[in-house]
Amino acid sequence: MRLRITYFDFPFWRAETARLALHLARIPFEDRRPTREEFRELKASGELPYGQLPILEVDGECIAQTPAIARFCGKAAGLYPSDALEAARVDELLHSVEQLTALIAPSMSEKDPVRKAEMRRVAGEERLPKLLHMLERRVSSFGPGPWVVGSQMTVADIALWRALDWLVGGVLDGIPPTLLDASPRLLAAMQRVNEIPEVRAWMRDKYGARS
Ligand SMILES: N[C@@H](CCC(=O)N[C@@H](CS)C(=O)NCC(=O)O)C(=O)O
Incomplete structure (x- = not known):
């Protein structure tokens, strides 16, 4: 193939x-x-x-x-569950990451700095905290972790890790880096992916990230 x-x-x-x-x-x-x-x-x-x-x-x-x-x-x-319920949960999280992205995307193309700042304020102070709160509860209900669904890593872990890192990594003006402070389950899931040596090596080799 x-x-x-x-x-x-x-x-x-x-x-x-x-x-x-x-x-x-x-x-x-x-x-x-x-x-x-x-x-x-x-x-x-x-x-x-x-x-x-x-x-x-x-x-x-x-x-x-x-x-x-x-x-x-x-x-x-082999990073997608064969169990139908777990697969649906992975799908659910992929679509939630899409929803999270959509809360930021319109402000990325906004040229007017005042309108852009207001869009980021609404996203950072109102919409994102609400969605992250729901995601935290949802993922916690799926199990104790560290993976977000089931007992093995799936593509949902990778998607969430990249999207959340983008969100609080300091590249989005007006989005507070403290946004995930009330989401320990999501933070633990991110950390788990970050700890994988091959992932660290990939980030270092492709993007010069410190490992
Ligand atoms: N619904 C699409 C959205 C993809 C999307 O928004 N891609 C952006 C980059 S992150 C893009 O191609 N932007 C350039 C453009 O729309 O002209 C998907 O799920 O892949």
């Missing part, structure tokens, strides 16, 4: 979940990371089913939409 993942050169959850799942399982794939200019060309070529990234190509067949890509790579890598 020939696999190629196309996404920008940063560790956002949309592609990193799939990239890392394949990497951890030692499944070879082409890791295509277009520049903005190359992305515009790709978009103009009609190669992207929804005009966006990431895409995954499997023997030349294109798969789009982040959760579908994460599921496909998770299944290939």
Whole structure:
């Protein structure tokens, strides 16, 4: 099976979940990371089913939409449960990460600095704390951990880890780095992924992250 993942050169959850799942399982794939200019060309070529990234190509067949890509790579890598209930919980969390992303995404393209700051304030002070509170309760109800679903790591752990790290990692102006302080279960889940030596090596080699 020939696999190629196309996404920008940063560790956002949309592609990193799939990239890392394949990497951890030692499944070879082409890791295509277009520049903005190359992305515009790709978009103009009609190669992207929804005009966006990431895409995954499997023997030349294109798969789009982040959760579908994460599921496909998770299944290939043994990081997606075979139990139907656990699988549904993984799906639920992937969609929750999508919901979390959607609370920030509109402010990323806002050009007016005053409007942008207000959007971030509403997200940081009202919407995100509410969603994170629900996520914390939900994940706690799934079990004691450390993995978010079941007794093994899944793509939901990788997706949450990348999305939450993005959220509180200091790259989003106006979003308080203390946002996760009331979410010990989510913090523990992030830490568990961070502790995996192959994950640390990947972050160091690809992005120069300190390990
Ligand atoms: N629904 C899509 C959303 C993908 C998306 O928002 N991709 C962004 C990058 S994170 C993108 O391609 N933005 C460029 C554009 O829309 O022109 C998915 O689940 O993958």
